[in-house]
Amino acid sequence: VADLRRLPRPVRQYLILYRAAARAALQYRFDFLSSLIGGIAFQGVQLLFLGVLLAKFELIAGWSFDEVGLLFAIRLAAHVVYIVPFHAVFYIDQVVNDGEYDRYLLRPVNPFVQLITRRFPAMAMGDVVLGVVALVVFASRAPIDWTPASVGFLVVAVIGGGLVEGGIQIALSGLTFVATTSMSARNFADTMITTFGGYPLIMFGRLPFSLLTFVFPMAFIAYLPSAVLLGRTGETGLPVLLGWLSPIIGGLIFLGGYLIHRRLSRHYASPGG
C-alpha cells in the first residue's frame, strides 16, 4: 500500500476499493466462473454470428473475413478497456433508487469512484479472455505489415476506443439522477456498440455514418482506427487525420462523459425523502 501513496488521491482510492471488490467477488468461486463464461457468451455470440455470416457471404461491403475480424477484435479489446474499470456504472439505477448513493455522499471519497468500485466485474474477465485472444489472432491474420508504429497505434487506438465507450455509458448513466432510470438508454448504447460496432460503418449509408461519427461517436471505437490500419480511410470520405486522432478524440469523449455525469449528479434527490 505504501507505493500507492504517491498516486493522485482518486486513483489511490479507486485502486484500494477495486481491490476490495475483487477480493469479495473471488469469494464466490462458482459465480466467478459462471460469470466468466457468461461474458464470453455475450461477445462470443457476435463473433459466431459474423463467422457464420461471412462463411456464407464471404464479403461485407468489400471487407474480407480477416479485415472484419481485425475490426471486431479492436472493438472487443476496446470494450475490455471500458468494462474492466467502469463496469459497475451498470448499477447506477439500483444505487440511486435504493438510496445507496446517500452513503456515497457521506463518505470522504469521490461518489463516482465509489460507484465504479461497487462491484468487481467477474463477467468482464470473459471479455478479457476473448478480447486478448481475438486481438492477437486477428491482428496476425489481417493483411497488414506490422511495424512498431502501427502496433503502437493499435494499442493506443484500443485504449481510445475503450474511452469512447466509457464516455458514452458514463454520460448516459447520469440520466438516472434526473429520470430515475437510464437502463434503456444504456442498453441502447450497449446494443448498438455490441451489435453494429464490428461492421465497416460506412456501409449503412452516408447520413447514418455521419450520425455514428459525430452524434453517437461509435465510429471512433473501432471502425476509424481499423480503416487507418487497413488503408481504407478513403471509403470513409473523412480526412485521414481524423482516423489517426481517434485515440485523442476518445480521451475527450471520456472527459465529456464524466463531466456530464457529474453535472447531472447535482440533481440527485434522496429516495428517503
Place this chain on the structure above:
Amino acid sequence: MINDLDRSSVITDRLRRRARAWTAMIRAGRRAVLIYRGDLIWAMAGLMVQLALTVTVWQVVYDGRGEVAGIPLRLQLCYAALATAVQAMILPWQFSSLPIRIRRGQVATDLTRPLGLLGQVLGHNLGTLQGRVPVGLAGIAFAIVIGAATPPASAPAVIGWVLALLLGLVIAQQLYLLVSLAAFWTLEIGGPMMLYRFGSAFAAGSLIPLWFMPGWLAAGLQWLPFQAQVFVPMAIYVGQIGGIGIVTAIGGQLIWVVLLAGLLQLVWSRARHRVVVQGG
C-alpha cells in the same frame, strides 16, 4: 344438498381468489414496465434503429444478388426484421424478479403467499411480457413502414404463425424460469443469465436463420428447444416451413412445452428445499 352448495361455493370462491391473485401479479409485472415511460420510448426507438441497421446488413451482404442459397432477399429481410422485433419482446433485459427476491430473502415471504411461488413469478413475467408488447408492435409497424416486413406466405401460414408464436412465448417463459431457478443454488445468476440471453438469441435463429448456418450447426440446433422460440414461427410466416411441415413444427413445439413443464416441476420440487434465508 346444502353441503354440496356450500362446497361448490367454497371452490368457486377459491378459484375467484386465485384468479384475482393471478391478475394482480400480471398487473404488477405490467406496471413495473409501463411506469417507466421514458424507458419504454428508448426501447422503441432503439429497436427501430436496430431494425433499420439489421435490414441494411442483410442488403449489404446480399450485394445485389436476388437470392442466396435459395433464399430471396425480400424473404430474408422480412425474416430478419420480424425476428428482431419478436426477440426484443420476449427477452427484455430484466425479466424475472426471482433472482433479486432470492438474494434479498424476500422469497421467504413469497413462499407463504396463497399463489405458489412459480405462479407468482410466471404471473409477473407475463405482465412484463404484456408491458413489452407495445415495443414489439412498434417494431413490427416500423418493419412494415420501411418495407422490410411483407405479408405472410399464405392463409395457413397466418394461423400457423400465430399458434407457433404463442407456443414460442410459452417455451421462452419456461426456459427463463428454469434459468432463474438456478438462483436457488447459486444465489447469483448473472453468468448463466447472460449465457442464456445471448446463447438463446443465437440458437433461436434471431440473429441468423438456421438456413444460413453450416449444416452441422443447424442440425444440432434442431434438437434444442431454442429454435422453437423464434425460428419456427418466423420460418412459418415467410413460408420456408409450409404445408404439413407447419403441423409437424407445431407438434414439435408442443412436445417441448410438455418436456419443459416436467423438467420445471422436477427442478422446482428440489429448489424449494434449498431455501436459505439470508441474514436469518
